[in-house]
Amino acid sequence: MSKRTEVKAILEGYEGLIGQELTVMGWVRAFRSNRFIALNDGTSMNTLQVVVDFEQLDEEVLKQISFHACVKATGKLVESQGAGQDVELLAEQIEILGATNLEEYPLQPKQQSMEFLREKAHFRMRTNTFSAVFRIRHGIAYAVHKYFNDNGYFYLHTPIITGSDAEGAGEMFRVTNFDIDKPPRTEEGAVDFEQDFFEKPTNLTVSGQLQAEIGALALGKVYTFGPTFRAEKSNTSRHLAEFWMIEPEVAFYDIFDNMDLAEDFCKSLIHHILEHYSAELEFLDQRIEKMERNMPKEQRRNMGLIETLRFVVDNEFERITYTEAVNLLRKSKPYKKGKFEYGVEWGKDLQAEHERYLVEKKFKKPVIVRDYPASIKAFYMRMNDEQENVPGKTVAAMDVLFPGIGEVIGGSQREERLDVLRERMAEMDVPEEELWWYLELRKFGGCPHAGFGLGFERMVQFITGMGNIRDVIAFPRTPGNAEF
RNA sequence: GCCUCAGUAGCUCAGCUGGUUAGAGCGGCGGACUGUUAAUCCGUAGGUCAUAGGUUCAAGUCCUAUCUGAGGCGCCA
Numbered sequence: 001m002s003k004r005t006e007v008k009a010i011l012e013g014y015e016g017l018i019g020q021e022l023t024v025m026g027w028v029r030a031f032r033s034n035r036f037i038a039l040n041d042g043t044s045m046n047t048l049q050v051v052v053d054f055e056q057l058d059e060e061v062l063k064q065i066s067f068h069a070c071v072k073a074t075g076k077l078v079e080s081q082g083a084g085q086d087v088e089l090l091a092e093q094i095e096i097l098g099a100t101n102l103e104e105y106p107l108q109p110k111q112q113s114m115e116f117l118r119e120k121a122h123f124r125m126r127t128n129t130f131s132a133v134f135r136i137r138h139g140i141a142y143a144v145h146k147y148f149n150d151n152g153y154f155y156l157h158t159p160i161i162t163g164s165d166a167e168g169a170g171e172m173f174r175v176t177n178f179d180i181d182k183p184p185r186t187e188e189g190a191v192d193f194e195q196d197f198f199e200k201p202t203n204l205t206v207s208g209q210l211q212a213e214i215g216a217l218a219l220g221k222v223y224t225f226g227p228t229f230r231a232e233k234s235n236t237s238r239h240l241a242e243f244w245m246i247e248p249e250v251a252f253y254d255i256f257d258n259m260d261l262a263e264d265f266c267k268s269l270i271h272h273i274l275e276h277y278s279a280e281l282e283f284l285d286q287r288i289e290k291m292e293r294n295m296p297k298e299q300r301r302n303m304g305l306i307e308t309l310r311f312v313v314d315n316e317f318e319r320i321t322y323t324e325a326v327n328l329l330r331k332s333k334p335y336k337k338g339k340f341e342y343g344v345e346w347g348k349d350l351q352a353e354h355e356r357y358l359v360e361k362k363f364k365k366p367v368i369v370r371d372y373p374a375s376i377k378a379f380y381m382r383m384n385d386e387q388e389n390v391p392g393k394t395v396a397a398m399d400v401l402f403p404g405i406g407e408v409i410g411g412s413q414r415e416e417r418l419d420v421l422r423e424r425m426a427e428m429d430v431p432e433e434e435l436w437w438y439l440e441l442r443k444f445g446g447c448p449h450a451g452f453g454l455g456f457e458r459m460v461q462f463i464t465g466m467g468n469i470r471d472v473i474a475f476p477r478t479p480g481n482a483e484f
Numbered sequence: 485g486c487c488u489c490a491g492u493a494g495c496u497c498a499g500c501u502g503g504u505u506a507g508a509g510c511g512g513c514g515g516a517c518u519g520u521u522a523a524u525c526c527g528u529a530g531g532u533c534a535u536a537g538g539u540u541c542a543a544g545u546c547c548u549a550u551c552u553g554a555g556g557c558g559c560c561a
Contacts, residue, residue, distance in 0.1 A: 082519055
């Protein structure tokens with residue numbers, strides 16, 4: 001079984017293979033004229049044409065060569081007589097590895113809606129679009145590890161089950177092995193978590209950052225890359241209940257080093273995909289172009305997918321402070337014309353419509369906004385010194401905003417001063433006893449450090465141009481959805 | 485959680501202001517043809533019009549509720 005030649009290897013290096021007898025295995029994308037199989041084995045965007053001699057072939061076998069059937073073909077590789085491809089395999093033997101009953105099979109050889117395919121997640125990877133997306137997703141994951149490895153970072157596995165609910169990143173999923181119908185209770189009637197598996201309440205992690213800081217303060221440069229969970233009932237095209245997050249954390253970095261890292265890192269991921277997945281990108285680019293042909297002009301993107309990616313790699317990200325952003329927004333046309341639904345006021349968080357204006361209209365490229373009001377950001381972000389012309393206290397936080405999907409990265413320089421940190425925790429009602437170890441990091445050998453979280457699926461979304469985040473993760477978990 | 489829109493054949497959709505037996509393309513099945521490239525041609529089957537109520541002489545069409553999906557917003561990555 002293992003002696004097969006991959007379609008990609010044949011299509012990309014057929015010179016040395018012509019005249020040889022090869023075995024290929026894969027799924028039938030099309031069967032034309034009772035003679036031509038377009039065979040795809042997932043290794044490539046493209047198909048290998050397998051030519052069948054239907055006069056010689058057993059009729060039972062011939063009948064089973066159908067859309068998305070799995071076949072094994074052995075024969076000689078020759079130059080193709082037809083115009084659509086350079087080489088083809090003249091099959092001497094055909095074996096059906098897995099037939100597909102088309103009366104029951106839901107997919108069709110035509111464009112189908114993303115929503116429909118989402119319900120058929122066990123089959124959707126067989127389509128061109130999804131196979132392209134998932135090959136690229138792999139490529140980005142690889143590029144993440146490569147970038148950090150090449151730059152001296154260590155991959156740290158932070159826990160998925162956490163005993164702290166003070167991470168401040170949103171609603172959490174409870175982890176327990178209690179019988180939820182009748183959990184043990186204390187004499188007062190409360191659920192008695194001391195009898196639970198971990199002898200305390202535990203949750204699925206919303207961030208590995210606090211633990212990553214432990215790593216940074218020993219290994220210098222670390223990153224995490226793992227699943228992350230949010231129990232928020234977010235119904236949008238850019239939120240998942242289970243997603244993958246990348247969190248570098250670096251000792252001796254300030255907010256500016258952090259921004260440099262974020263920008264360089266994003267560009268390196270995009271660059272890697274432009275270099276190694278051009279066939280996939282071209283396919284996705286054309287897909288979007290076709291889709292946009294039916295849309296009114298003002299809704300179309302002004303650049304194609306590949307063009308956008310090149311543009312992001314070749315240009316500096318715009319860097320502004322939150323205060324500058326507020327001033328810009330207040331001077332903007334949509335603000336003056338009353339087009340914004342939400343007001344722009346120093347101290348209030350920027351809304352999606354405001355970010356979109358800055359990224360898509362004003363600067364037309366990724367924007368890094370920093371120095372947000374302390375009141376709207378997490379307790380661990382480093383308090384800035386008072387600044388001129390800034391009406392309130394700010395923290396050294398930064399958000400990287402991308403066109404189309406908004407916030408891709410959120411990060412900050414961390415508060416390393418024990419007294420300031422404790423003050424902030426008190427203000428924001430973060431219990432010290434749960435984060436005693438986090439405080440001790442400041443007490444013993446602390447140092448300035450910084451880091452950020454990058455939503456992996458959002459980056460995959462940006463690079464593939466997919467409109468909905470549910471279509472860049474194999475098995476999306478969202479409110480009301482945990483099938484497959 | 486909020487707002488808007490949608491749900492008609494396996495899929496994509498048409499069905500005008502309520503009015504006879506609900507249509508098309510694709511796909512399926514049967515057949516023809518065979519160097520095709522979304523192969524082509526002929527034939528054929530397939531629908532409790534999301535669900536439950538209601539208005540009306542009459543509901544796919546109007547109203548209400550529920551469910552599902554999409555888009556936008558909030559929360560964020």
